[in-house]
Amino acid sequence: MADGSLNDIYEWLARTDGPTLYDLVETKKNELGISSDLLSRIVGINRITLDRLLKGDTQKADLFSLLKLDEFLQVGIEQIVGVYMASLSPESAKELQQAKAASYIIQYFDLQGLKKAGVIDTVSDFEQIETQITHFFKLESIFEYDREIGDVLFSRTKAKSNDKMRDFWVRSAIHQFKHYNNPNEYDRDALMKLIPKIRPYTRYEERGLFTVIQALYNVGVTVIIQSYLSKTQVRGGTFAINGKPCIVVTDFNKSYATLWFALMHELFHVCYDFEDLKNGLVYHLTGESDIFLFREDDADYFAREILFRQETLDYIKHSITSPAIVSAYAEKYRVHPSIIYSFYCYHEDKQNKRNYYSQYQQYFGKPDKALKMARTNPWDKDTILDEIEAFKKKVESKVSEQPQYGE
Numbered sequence: 001m002a003d004g005s006l007n008d009i010y011e012w013l014a015r016t017d018g019p020t021l022y023d024l025v026e027t028k029k030n031e032l033g034i035s036s037d038l039l040s041r042i043v044g045i046n047r048i049t050l051d052r053l054l055k056g057d058t059q060k061a062d063l064f065s066l067l068k069l070d071e072f073l074q075v076g077i078e079q080i081v082g083v084y085m086a087s088l089s090p091e092s093a094k095e096l097q098q099a100k101a102a103s104y105i106i107q108y109f110d111l112q113g114l115k116k117a118g119v120i121d122t123v124s125d126f127e128q129i130e131t132q133i134t135h136f137f138k139l140e141s142i143f144e145y146d147r148e149i150g151d152v153l154f155s156r157t158k159a160k161s162n163d164k165m166r167d168f169w170v171r172s173a174i175h176q177f178k179h180y181n182n183p184n185e186y187d188r189d190a191l192m193k194l195i196p197k198i199r200p201y202t203r204y205e206e207r208g209l210f211t212v213i214q215a216l217y218n219v220g221v222t223v224i225i226q227s228y229l230s231k232t233q234v235r236g237g238t239f240a241i242n243g244k245p246c247i248v249v250t251d252f253n254k255s256y257a258t259l260w261f262a263l264m265h266e267l268f269h270v271c272y273d274f275e276d277l278k279n280g281l282v283y284h285l286t287g288e289s290d291i292f293l294f295r296e297d298d299a300d301y302f303a304r305e306i307l308f309r310q311e312t313l314d315y316i317k318h319s320i321t322s323p324a325i326v327s328a329y330a331e332k333y334r335v336h337p338s339i340i341y342s343f344y345c346y347h348e349d350k351q352n353k354r355n356y357y358s359q360y361q362q363y364f365g366k367p368d369k370a371l372k373m374a375r376t377n378p379w380d381k382d383t384i385l386d387e388i389e390a391f392k393k394k395v396e397s398k399v400s401e402q403p404q405y406g407e
Helices: 006-014 021-032 036-043 047-054 063-073 077-086 090-108 111-117 126-137 142-148 161-180 188-197 199-203 208-218 256-280 296-307 310-319 323-332 337-351 357-363 368-374 384-395
Strands: 222-226 236-241 244-250 284-286
Touching: 021 036, 021 047, 021 063, 021 077, 036 047, 036 063, 047 063, 063 077, 090 126, 090 142, 111 161, 126 142, 161 222, 161 236, 161 244, 161 384, 188 199, 188 208, 188 256, 199 208, 199 296, 208 222, 208 256, 208 368, 208 384, 236 256, 244 256, 256 296, 256 337, 256 368, 296 337, 310 323, 310 337, 323 337, 337 357
Parallel strands: 222 244
Antiparallel strands: 236 244, 236 284
């Protein structure tokens, strides 16, 4: 065995061609020319108990007995444990594997949170939980979760409950992006030309957001709107997957204006931080502390200026109490009225320490129409791949069916 670690022991458990504990003892007995009765007296283990132990009887195994056998064999306790495990019956080996899987599940998953989301149906039947999660991600083994899905991005061994849900949300996005595999090359110049044309499509509640997602897809930027998971507190994220920019936005606070703001915020990171993301093998999440020190204030400023410039807001903010006037301004500047109200509340809260969110929240807009067409909601599906494949087919619908961007 390499270093006596638990992984080495499990490698022994998986072996079918190595010597068993019985084989090692029989070989040693023959070398020394002793009988089984004499061996029993040498190691101080009852003959019947010893016979059962050598045949892999788990009820007769204890560490002290294995230590005694090692004194006789002189091969090291790690190898003794390993070959004993390799001698276990299929039923015992299955029990051990189930215990290992259950421990892994507890370490990496917030079971109550996943049950609430509809990903799993139970928090106590670990065999069923393992089946549902591996099927959800199409994994060969539950142990691939931290190795195959975002392995570079996650190195912590201890996680709080909210970290587990955040990690699950992030891994789900990564898994979808990997299988989405946008065939279009990322064209930054085309993206920079496209971004100023996005604002008018905020006015089309039903299809505007989805149309923008299609246009971004065509210039190599993949976007998904992924349903919120409890305890995550994430508004959006930017990733470098397969060398291309990918954006995930969540329906966190159920606001139409926030959907657009979050998308534009992440587009800033695509435009100006993508090389760092790609070269550093990291990701950016909006809504949580930023350990990579990405320019959040710059990204917020970028999003506001693209959607509704501050100087324009300053010009009309004195008419904010009149929905009719705000609606007329929104039509003039080709933007959805909810964005004006949202930006006004943000500005007053940040600059003047006045909180108007509760007063104007009714004007922030409901995202239901946009989400019906643009959101992926994989949590209650058997597998996450079915959801993303269906969404990809919609996104790849003929360009001729899409509205054309205005200037």
